[in-house]
Amino acid sequence: MKFNRLFVIGVLAFLVIVFVMEYRMPKKFQWVPTYSQRDKQPFGCYVFDSVLKASLPQDYRVERKTFYQLKGDTSRKAFLMVADEAVFQKTDVSAILELAQKGNVIMLVSNSLGKMADTLHLNSVNHYNPMTLTKHAQAGNGRDTLVWQQDSIYDEREFRFYPQLLLTTIVGKTDTLGYHVLCRSKSHYQDAMAVRMPMGRGCIIWVTTPLVFTNYGILDEDNYLYIFRLLSQFGGLPIVRTEAYTPIAKESPLRYILSQPPLRWALYLALLTILLFMVFTARRRQRAIPLVTEPDNMSLAFAKQIGTLYAQQKDYADAVSKKYTYFAEELRTLLHIDITDVAADSRNLKRLAFITGMEEQQLAGLVDELRQIASGMRQIGANDMGHYIGRMNEIVEKVKG
Secondary structure, X not given: OHHXXXXXXXXXXXXXXXXXXXXXXXXXXXXXXXXXXXXXXXXXXXXHHHHHHHHOOOOEEEEOOOHHHHOOOOOOOEEEEEOOEOOOOHHHHHHHHHHHHOOOEEEEXXXXXXXXXXXXXXXXXXXXXXXXXXXXXXXXXXXXXXXXOOOOOOOOEEEEEOHHHOOEEEEEOXXXXXXXXXXXXXOOOOOEXXXXXXXXXXXXXXXXXXXXXXXXXXXXXXXXXXXXHHHHHHOXXXXXXXXOOOOOOOOOHHHHHHHOHHHHHHHHHHHHHHHHHHHHOOOOOOOOOOOOOOOOOOHHHHHHHHHHHHHHHOOHHHHHHHHHHHHHHHHXXXXXXXXOOHHHHHHHHHHHHHHHOOOHHHHHHHHHHHHHHXXXXXXXXXHHHHHHHHHHHHHHHHHHO
């Protein structure tokens, strides 16, 4: 008992030490872009969505609907999509154009737009990969510069970002009539990084800096002002952000539970309850041993009851007939002899006589009489019944003996 107590105390102490160490360890960041409204990791959009929901409680919402599903909305809105690489189907492209024609503002924040870029006669160029990022760092260039073009609302201003957040620029006919460049890259040939394209009564805006909208990007110095300048292009319209073009984050239920304080403490309390239950019920308990009685042998009582029934009805021939059936089955099982087969009597009776040591003629006469009784051609009395049953039992005993 003393050993068990020390073991339990040791286990509890170990769990407490592990819990304290895990609680005091620094958080592990996952640098995987999800753009999810619930993701608090560096490349989630928890901060961005929280700020807009607090600032625009009635005019901002996040949905997981495609543009094809959103095009049925009749009121004018601003639609925002943030993704690494947007994969649009033909239905998505036509839905975006239709929404813009109706007077909506569509902002597509992505490094590439696929079929939508072809429709707009634009394209994107990737300027950074692991090798170029390494050279950029070795050259002592900490950040790249993004220049906001002067317009009717804002003056020209430079924003400094880490190059990992400014991977691509827009190339194409951005200088033609109808295209308005909102900002350019100062480091890469003055290529555009945000372009506004009028479309019907609305417009389409392509921005190539999706990582700037994440938690890391929006909290990087004062670069949140760049995001606010982009959002000002919506002109006060209600904003709907769609997450339909971003992969669903594979988040385990346990991670979500641990991220919410009430659920986390509920889990800790449940684990503590299970541990206490194991401690207090670890002592082995002896169950009561039930009294097992020897089962009664009802075979003899059943046989007596059947015999009494036949005796009362005085149906002696039927009793012998039933016994003959069992007798034939026993011989078939023990010796593979079928005495019901008249055509094989010569062979079967000769083998039976050899095994039992009885005369073949005597066995032939007995079998013939039993067949007559079984077929109903002969009636017998009580003494005859005892005689025939006794003879059949005698043969079976000699076969088994």
